[in-house]
């Protein structure tokens with residue numbers, strides 16, 4: 001069955017789904033996106049993802065292509081036509097189509113809106129989490145507004161590619177010796193005292209929606225949390241490490257630049273947080 005995408009009001013096979021060549025997303029990366037995890041037809045952490053969608057749009061002075069309720073209708077229909085119930089849903093809005101000019105038109109133009117859904121193998125992901133993943137490190141060369149979830153991702157793409165070449169799944173970005181976050185995830189360590197440490201909000205990172213719930217899970221588990229930047233040196237000495245993102249939930253990290261973290265196997269805290277995360281989301285979505 002051909003995969004179907006939603007593009008500006010139409011549901012089309014991916015190969016036929018197209019965007020105007022003068023779309024500002026295509027020419028300037030002038031747009032934003034969200035990725036949501038869907039399990040059994042339910043969007044996990046939906047309020048957080050819609051809140052950040054509105055925030056990103058507002059920061060770029062963009063209009064939303066439609067309201068949340070209409071977006072949910074599109075997502076549900078897209079899942080139905082693709083016969084998917086457990087999936088990753090990608091939503092992207094760009095400022096729209098206009099003759100190429102850096103400054104966008106003074107009068108509002110219609111934003112472009114694209115949604116795709118890809119199957120997600122939950123059991124396979126659990127298998128990966130049981131083994132853990134490796135990360136590499138790379139200088140954080142991104143712009144200063146990484147708190148906005150823009151489609152302008154070239155530094156992230158290059159860092160991920162370098163990671164992949166070293167058989168790692170993620171790159172931890174660092175600035176002035178401090179780890180900011182992953183190329184597509186938030187970065188966490190557990191130090192030798194058992195403190196859970198992750199970079200604070202307020203500049204330097206994207207406020208991950210998975211990060212937010214992980215903090216709530218950590219509080220529920222009674223963990224000591226420090227929201228502060230940590231150094232590369234602390235990362236190499238950590239007892240445990242993990243990453244969080246909608247695409248991976250809580251994923252244990254077992255090596256950094258090829259050096260084992262702790263015992264070189266998924267740690268008990270990361271494993272407990274992953275379990276707590278999944279249990280909380282399942283419970284929230286089972287009776288709503």
Ligand SMILES: Cc1ncc(COP(=O)(O)O)c(C=O)c1O
Nearest residue numbers: 184185186206208209210245246
């Ligand atoms: C740079 C960056 N940081 C953090 C995250 C994690 O965000 P979330 O948990 O909302 O998926 C992402 C997700 O794509 C990301 O690209």
